[in-house]
Amino acid sequence: MTHAAAATHLITPVSRRVMNLATFVSQAAARLPDRPALIVDDTVTTWAQLDHRIQALALVLQDAGLGKGDRILTHASNCREQIEIMLACFRIGAVWVPTNFRITPEEAEYLAQSAGVCAFTCHVDFPDHARLATTLPGLKLVASLGGPGTPQAPGIDVLIDARIARGGVSHSAQRVDYDDPCWFFFTSGTTGKPKAAVLTHGQMAFVINNHLCDLMPGTTWRDASLVVAPLSHGAGIHYLTQVARGAATIFSTQPRFSPEAAWEAIARHRISNFFTVPTILKLMVEHESVDRHDHSSLRYIIYAGAPMYRADQQTALRKLGPVLVQYFGLGEVTGNITVLPPDEHHEDDGAMPHLGTCGHARTGIEISIQDADGKPLPPGEQGEICVCGPAVFAGYYNNPEANRKAFRNGWFRTGDLGRLDAQGYLTITGRESDMYISGGSNIYPREIEEKILTCGLIKEVCVLGVPDPKWGEIGVMVGVLRDDAEWNPDAFQAWLDGNVARYKHPRQIFIWPELPKSGYGKITKKIIYQELLKRGSLTTQA
Template sequence: MSNGPSFTLASLLESNARNYSDAPALVFEGKTLSHTEYLAQGKRLASAWTKLGLIRQERVAVMSRNRLEICEVYAASEIGGFVTATISFRFAPPEVTYIVNDSLPRILVFEEEFTGLIDGIRASLTSVEHFVCIGNAPDWAVSYDDVIKTGDESFSAIVEDTDICSIIYTSGTTGRPKGVMLTHRGKVACAQSISSLMAAGPMDRILLMMPMFHVGAKDMSLGQSWRAGAIHLHRDFDPELILRTIQDERITITHMAPTMIQMLLDHPRVDDYDLSSLRMIVYSAAAMPTALLRRGLAKLGPVFLQMYGQTEGSGIVLPIEAHLPDGDDRDRRRLQSIGIPFPGILVRIVNEEGKDCAVDEPGEILMRGPIMMKGYWNNSNATLETLRDGWLHSGDMGKFDSDGYIYLVDRKKDMIVSGGENIYSREVEEAIYQHDAVANAAVIGVADEKWGEAVRAVVQLREGASASAADIITHCRTLIAGYKCPKSVIFVDDLPKLPSGKINKIVIRKEHGTA
């Protein structure tokens, strides 16, 4: 432990409750928690976890859509020194089982909607001692409301800034989810940086509909909390509800993927709503197509800001002033970039020998700064590979231009971005290979007007076997989340291979990558 107190996410909650006590912290479906109430709920839940036997740095897993309770679970861990392990509500049972058995939580919180899924796998979740249900609890679980009532809002605990506050799982290029360990120190630095970039203040109101189990929405909420602004949550992406909320609640900031922005602008009633309060849309997951940007600027004005990062760490931003589709050649070129480093973040682009690349020379993007992960949970090999010599090796290929703007040359190997979600082809391929009729398979992304990219499987069947595209897709849905499953399947007699015997995806993309 350190010689003196350190500023943690618990400190942030306490500071907001002290200085902005009655101001709204969270707003969801007509219910508002003030900063004082939010802190009190977090303390009650942390106290309740302690009464159930949870000790410092033990895990609480949570599987929930956006709502007040998922924020309270985060807050309880931040206050009590526990660790929140998030589970995507889109995951299939095998994926949920893997994450729970990897993170080894003693408590699993889940929404009533997922009771059937959890019931089907709970016998295999050996570490879980307490199943806690948000909503009507089955007889094998306890009610979230009943649990939090047992807590004491006078609860306090010693929390260090080096403590892990959350483990957020992200698929690696091998297809197996990796738990990213995030510390209080890193998330405080992240909150400060994002708040500065958003120019957030106590009167701002941010609308979040991206899932809170993701690092993106969580980080946006931290950036807003840094200056005690209000966080409005939506359970899902509903374009008309978003338009109405922006108008009625005078939303000033929101966070979306470009595909969501397109669906918002395409809504037939978009012109019926007053969106003049909106001063910033933070987008991520993919570049903004120039035609879409022009439409957005015409409708909303100069409100767009792009952030680049990953669960392991972020640090590159394309600021509002760089979104100039009708500027000169230099301005238009910058629209294809991911921007410049955050203040306080160092970025290098290196070649295979680890030496810095020249201007316009592609190499791997490396980042260094206070907002990077501590490492991967239960995966020292991957940690040593990613965190080397004090630098986070992103796995993304990029290049600098002469002005210091950074351009992605290629994404992480074989990664597909569909509707703002990262999908790794290896994971989908592993699911396809479990079909008895499949001999070889390759998964690629193809352009999709609605989702940016869609998953396509190119499949070689075993000799004498038969299967339809629907068979392959239905099979995948039993093993992986629906959004990861192929949207189209092409059958071929043979897949091209490299001299090493590996499947040649360059040729496959060339032959089968047309939308």
């Protein structure tokens, strides 16, 4: 027996008990009872009040027969009650299953069935979604979010007040182990049906620590965070990092995002950090209100969800200074793959040694670039980005085939293509599924999009491959002009001739007033392709 085997033999397996994530709130309430935890539409909830409400809501859920392991769907736009139901689910050991509030009732029904949920909470603004309780057997609507609710499902405030009136609202957080699920994080479903990535209490504790370590070092209770993205996904993960430090979180429940309102809130509340996606950050820094409000309190603007084009990076840096933090990561790795911190963002290309990269590996994460057979590739060579580490999810719920495809030799396969340089900085070259083959040549849209944005005419662009009977596939470009630009097709073609290899040229080019985006503010090729079909714009079909 080897020394390693002998050492392993002496270890007695034990349960890996971990802290229930809802305990973060109780810890903040003990240290900072009268400090603001949430400021929603100017209504302040302190840490003591939030902890009291969550404990009462946990008892309400238990009174409804819900407990450890039960999956509870939530359909709502950003609101205080959405946060409360998330943390109350954690507290009783249940699994929070949030949806994108923009999906249809039919899509919500699919998520409910695929996740095996037994109960759900729904905002009163979505009555058609609330009817799931009458159409899906065994599913009950336990609470309404917003207002007094309905006779079938009273509002959370009503339920909490009634439980408090009964007395004895002290609730002990459910014991959880490292691998106990806490959140089903649905993939965006840009290809095929959405899948439920299982996030666990132990994994998420690592993710929260990692975010604080790599993205927002030095964050304390004196900080304040603004929410400008759906709490059902990346912004919800970011919110938990603020809870862990006792920092206040501020947001509006207004249905439409307003750059003016965001900058006003940043100035008024002395916001120090927020999470967003590149399209929203671009909208904010290009709005004239950025120059009318004080944003000197900002220390970290964390952007992720999609790569940010270099021209947009430069605009943001020019307006805001060195506050940008980029990370690359999928829901399955809860954002924890790479980081490019503020001191590695520069407006001047010459001062940015890792220009075009999305940074280096996050703390505790290893990146491997692999070929189709799983063989690691040397620096500089393109392959599939694969990762391992404590941030990797537990797998897809009830989907063994998806799990088989997603993991190989212990590595999680992201489906993204990229290359590492000799210093370990990662450049994303595209999604494997985005690549198209035209006349036998592999073409990666990301490379063409980056180049087109340097021409000075285009502020948003999407290039995708579509079927063609002669070439197999051809490239189609859809772009949005800069506000002061005039479209001249001949001049743009001449620019392409001088800057992009001929075989990579888009064969069809469309200029639209704006690009449709996903519910998370992303430009996705699937949505653009569907819109092209809807408009009857494609002239070739295989």
